[in-house]
Amino acid sequence: MQPHIVHLRPRYAETDQMGVIYHANYLVWMEMGRTELCKARGFNYKDMEKDGVFLAVTEANCRYLSPARYDDPIAVLTTVAEANKRLVRFDYKIQHADTGKLLCAGFTRHLFLNANLQPASLPAKYHDLFGILTRPA
Numbered sequence: 001m002q003p004h005i006v007h008l009r010p011r012y013a014e015t016d017q018m019g020v021i022y023h024a025n026y027l028v029w030m031e032m033g034r035t036e037l038c039k040a041r042g043f044n045y046k047d048m049e050k051d052g053v054f055l056a057v058t059e060a061n062c063r064y065l066s067p068a069r070y071d072d073p074i075a076v077l078t079t080v081a082e083a084n085k086r087l088v089r090f091d092y093k094i095q096h097a098d099t100g101k102l103l104c105a106g107f108t109r110h111l112f113l114n115a116n117l118q119p120a121s122l123p124a125k126y127h128d129l130f131g132i133l134t135r136p137a
Contacts, residue, residue, distance in 0.1 A: 002133065004037035007097055012086035014071050020067035026104050027060060030092045033078035034108065037090070041129045052115040053123060054086070062106040066096075073097035084128040085121045087111055 008029065016022045038044055045055065068074055075097040081089045087109060094104040114120035124128065 001079055003079045003093070004033065004040050006036045006076040006078070008032065008074050009071050010074060011070060015070050022070055023062070023064065026062050026106070027121050028063070028095060029074070029076050029094060030060075030062075030078070030090070030106065030108060032094055033076035034090050036130070037078045037080070042130055043126065051123060053120065053126070054113040054115075054117065055070065055110040056113050057073065057108055057119075058087075058111050059109040060106070061108075062104060064104050066101055066103045068094070068096070068103050074103070080131050081107065083132050085112070085127075085132065086119065089132055105126075 006029075010021050010025070033043065048054070056094075065110045073096065075092040075095050077095070079091050081091040082136050083089070089107055089109045092105065092109045093102060095102050112120050112122045122132070
């Protein structure tokens with residue numbers, strides 16, 4: 001599967017005292033990538049939540065390889081690495097958009113929950129959007 005790409009430029013407020021992007025902002029950028037990937041596939045979190053389906057982060061991993069700085073052109077590449085009716089994992093590569101230098105790589109794992117915030121099975125109408133193969137009955 002081709003990654004979905006989001007382009008951004010870090011704001012000055014996202015930097016730390018050393019002039020590099022504060023580490024927690026990479027997780028925010030991952031969320032941007034995940035949200036935009038879903039929109040590109042034809043749905044968004046708000047629609048899922050209206051259907052009583054919520055995505056809870058159960059694990060987040062971020063490996064920092066090189067610093068990003070204020071106003072650098074950044075590309076966030078997001079893919080659905082694995083998915084089933086209960087869980088989904090998104091993989092991310094954050095790179096300098098001009099040079100292609102990998103700045104950060106990571107993943108987030110999510111559990112599908114119902115409106116009562118209990119583990120639930122993803123409704124069939126979302127299977128194709130997450131790349132889940134549904135077997136004929």
